[in-house]
Amino acid sequence: MTIDAEKLSAFLDNELDAEQTKHVRQLLEHDEQAAALLAAMVMVDERIYQHVEQQQQIPMADSIHQLLAEHQPAQVIVGPWQKARQLAQRHLAMAASLTMVVGLAGGLGLAQMANPNNDRRIAQAVEQVLETQPSGQSYPLGSTLTMTPKLLFKHHNGQYCRHYELENQQQQSITTAIQCRDNGTWQTVASATRFQVMVNEGYQTASSDQMLDPVLDSIMASAPFTEATENAVINAQWGANAAKEESL
């Protein structure tokens, strides 16, 4: 007795009616060839499913999330330093894995993300934290902003630079930025803002921790300062005494 492949296939998918299902079961009890073919079909489905699932584990292109995001896509804003700008443009374009829309808007700086009326006040508050506070702690800037300095390091050109995050709870965004100290003021080298995005079946605000890694890699002269070194530099007010910090 034989059974056709169509019925076996439909049996596998539970698409047969009760009578046909019963008939197939009876045949499978003594038709080894049919049982082997059914097993092969099961394995075919399983291999395809596993293959698809494996591919499914690969993170989806972020451009797809951006396409469906409710908010505007992130902008990477790169400051006026020619060298840093060139490096950032090249590296960030490559890193757009990350799906950031890479833009060059020299001079707009961090303030673009905020209410224009508050630009100056926020920028001053950010500079105050950069100037006086060590990394690793969070500092509230008003009711909706929280700033967290991440790193202090030296640029190849000798300037001190800081990497930090600024979370805007109202806009549900995180800006990560690098500013470097130039003659007593903090100039924005690069910044990028990520808004809340949908990932798989839920929402989350993408971590911005690594967004500027390519820029950091390209401008850091050496490893970030230790906590003790940071404190020494800050306590020395970035001045003459700071020259000693690297020996600490």
Next chain:
Amino acid sequence: MNTTPQLKQQLRELLPALRRFAISLCGSAADADDLVQSTLERLLSRGVPEQAELMAWAFTVCRNLWLDEHRARQVREKAALQPELQEATCADGEAQLSEQRELRQVDVALNQLPAEQRTIIALIAVQGLSYREVADILGVPTGTIMSRLARARVKLAEVMGLTTSSPNAHQLGASS
């Protein structure tokens, strides 16, 4: 016609299934993401008719875009299967080699199917849709779905080396 915010919300919910379908058709996440992106762009720019069921409509758009690219994709994948290129990609460790071989085998097998059979496998074996749902999406009778699916499974079992004897011993359905 759906408004864009509503449609975006619905598409976000549908995204995992749509991507799984695209991976089934394309074989790789990278190609699938290109296809998903094109599908979403098409859906967002042209909208979805009020009477259409979104998932069925999205799968249809996705499949049509894939069919448009199918010939070029096949040429590209055949080139990628050249032995000299395979060697270049299989470099690290026996486990990885084995995994790559198995994945490659699935790709090779799927690439040997006609497009309509591959679509049906994707919708039923991977998405878990019913024959009726797939028939509605593809606009063909359920009997056609049943026979094409059986042929696809038999062919895949052969190519994957899962059959010990010729499956031709089993009659294939008359409808196609």
